[in-house]
Amino acid sequence: MKKLWSGIVRQKTAWIIGGLGVASLLWMSASEHDFQIAKNLDIFVTLFQQVDLFYVDEKNPEDLINASIEGMLESLDPYTNYIPESDMDDFRFMTTGEYGGIGALIRKAGDYTIISEPYEGFPAQQVGLQAGDTLLWIDSTSTFQKSVSDVSELLKGVPNTPVFLRIKRSGKDTLQFTFERRKITIPNVPYYTVLENHVGYIRLTNFTRDAGKEVRDAFTALKVQGIQSVILDLRGNPGGLLDESVDIVNIWMNKGEKVVYTHGKAKQWDQEYFTQRKPLDTSIPMAVLVDRGSASASEIVAGSLQDFDRAIIIGERTFGKGLVQTTRKLSYNTQLKITTAKYYIPSGRCIQALDYTHRNEDGSVGYIPDSLISEFSTRNGRTVVDGGGVRPDIEVSAPQSANITYSLYANNLIFDFATQYASQHPSIAKPLDFEITDSIYSDFMHFVQRQKLDYNSQSSEKLDELIKISKREGYYKLAEAQIEELHSMFSSDTQQDLQHFRGEIEELLKDEIVSRYYFQKGRMETHLKTDPQLLRAVEVLGNKSEVDSILHGLSKVGEIKLAQGRL
Numbered sequence: 001m002k003k004l005w006s007g008i009v010r011q012k013t014a015w016i017i018g019g020l021g022v023a024s025l026l027w028m029s030a031s032e033h034d035f036q037i038a039k040n041l042d043i044f045v046t047l048f049q050q051v052d053l054f055y056v057d058e059k060n061p062e063d064l065i066n067a068s069i070e071g072m073l074e075s076l077d078p079y080t081n082y083i084p085e086s087d088m089d090d091f092r093f094m095t096t097g098e099y100g101g102i103g104a105l106i107r108k109a110g111d112y113t114i115i116s117e118p119y120e121g122f123p124a125q126q127v128g129l130q131a132g133d134t135l136l137w138i139d140s141t142s143t144f145q146k147s148v149s150d151v152s153e154l155l156k157g158v159p160n161t162p163v164f165l166r167i168k169r170s171g172k173d174t175l176q177f178t179f180e181r182r183k184i185t186i187p188n189v190p191y192y193t194v195l196e197n198h199v200g201y202i203r204l205t206n207f208t209r210d211a212g213k214e215v216r217d218a219f220t221a222l223k224v225q226g227i228q229s230v231i232l233d234l235r236g237n238p239g240g241l242l243d244e245s246v247d248i249v250n251i252w253m254n255k256g257e258k259v260v261y262t263h264g265k266a267k268q269w270d271q272e273y274f275t276q277r278k279p280l281d282t283s284i285p286m287a288v289l290v291d292r293g294s295a296s297a298s299e300i301v302a303g304s305l306q307d308f309d310r311a312i313i314i315g316e317r318t319f320g321k322g323l324v325q326t327t328r329k330l331s332y333n334t335q336l337k338i339t340t341a342k343y344y345i346p347s348g349r350c351i352q353a354l355d356y357t358h359r360n361e362d363g364s365v366g367y368i369p370d371s372l373i374s375e376f377s378t379r380n381g382r383t384v385v386d387g388g389g390v391r392p393d394i395e396v397s398a399p400q401s402a403n404i405t406y407s408l409y410a411n412n413l414i415f416d417f418a419t420q421y422a423s424q425h426p427s428i429a430k431p432l433d434f435e436i437t438d439s440i441y442s443d444f445m446h447f448v449q450r451q452k453l454d455y456n457s458q459s460s461e462k463l464d465e466l467i468k469i470s471k472r473e474g475y476y477k478l479a480e481a482q483i484e485e486l487h488s489m490f491s492s493d494t495q496q497d498l499q500h501f502r503g504e505i506e507e508l509l510k511d512e513i514v515s516r517y518y519f520q521k522g523r524m525e526t527h528l529k530t531d532p533q534l535l536r537a538v539e540v541l542g543n544k545s546e547v548d549s550i551l552h553g554l555s556k557v558g559e560i561k562l563a564q565g566r567l
Helices: 002-026 032-054 061-074 085-096 148-155 211-224 242-250 297-307 403-410 413-424 438-451 458-473 476-490 494-500 502-526 532-541 544-551
Strands: 081-083 098-101 104-109 112-118 134-138 162-168 174-180 182-185 191-195 199-203 229-233 258-264 271-274 286-290 312-315 323-329 335-344 375-377 383-385 394-397
Touching (some): 061 081, 112 502, 134 148, 191 502, 211 229, 211 242, 229 532, 286 532, 312 532, 312 544, 403 413, 403 502
Parallel strands (some): 312 394
Antiparallel strands (some): 081 335, 104 112, 112 134, 162 174, 191 199, 258 335, 323 335, 375 383
């Protein structure tokens, strides 16, 4: 009976799909383009019908369709995405910064998921959950061998609904917590302060709803404290809502300025965006910090302030995303986020760096070639170029971290030591005063030694490649003594490397320990004394003649290499 019913369902499915195929054939017009659409839709429908009826194993039709959708969209660009109903909560979080949950970052650790950082002021932190806590059960579901995304879905829920957690804390028995989920709103401006020499500092991490208001409020508060210049930090900011970027530029530019315009295939996406209100300050000296993680709306803010000669841009070349996405509602509560246009900042340049239109034979994409890059002019006549992100006025580039630093971070040894340290020390000094002493670092070295960290330096890895090639080509015997001497020199010595690269390792160690006591704000404060890009911005803003010479194109600024990198 079950087989008979399955056959009936399949036959009905085939009739429905076949009907769709006929309908698609009827959807034609005189144009070749429309005919190609109808023809290929019919091919797809009939192909799907045959797979569903005859493929040897049972396949979920929804999974097959989703795979075909994702394959099609992948051929366009990374920002055109299908959003099924199940992912709508994540999509709303990306645009509003809000979700229902406990307010904590999580990460994988072995067979379980752990709390990597509770957000200050939200349920997880308020009930006493700590970084390093292992999640064992959520309500009636074990988290054993579940993915981070699955655990995240279990933690999320409607605000004011209860959630039960059973956790394992280092050095203690299992603990249980029952509390209510809340609407979690992540601030766009998690931190602002006054630095030395009356320099204001604003950290902007996202462009979700009310980002402009948050920056405006922060700047107003700093003005009350008597700042004489301001730094806007957009490093690592992936962007977000375009309207919010215009509102932020408006804080320092007059009403009626065209900040950005968009141009697409359909005329409806050709729009111009102007500042709408009275600015707060159009003359205060200003610097904007950017890096390779600054994208989209971040690049609109940085690029337009550069085009207006309103701010000095400091740091690394930005990501280079000049594509605009729009959401279109589909059936069954799904949506399509689709690239509809490119955006152009005041000088007329588009900062899109990757050319998704002309793919290589293997399907990969490359950067826009120099031959297609054009020059533009800022308001003061300075030369700027398109096709590769926003290039800073003062370039401060960071080198790669040492292999041991990366290995310590990737193997959670810095995280685990911070968990151990926090369990043994009820309090520490304030973020600006806390230091990694010789005693703390010695304890860390012993901790790493007990974990038996296994890694190779990059030099050793490259030398191993050279040895293989030289043996294959017959040159190894000619230089065996010298090569073996180099091999001995470059072989990884954990304790030696821990000392040699102590400076950059200390920064990460300090960052992780401080976050256990002072959370996200504490992380940010720890960098204030040693952040070379920030320190360079403070230095520049303290020299009015240097600011003027840069903004009027009278100064050629060289590149600065950082002594320490950051993962």
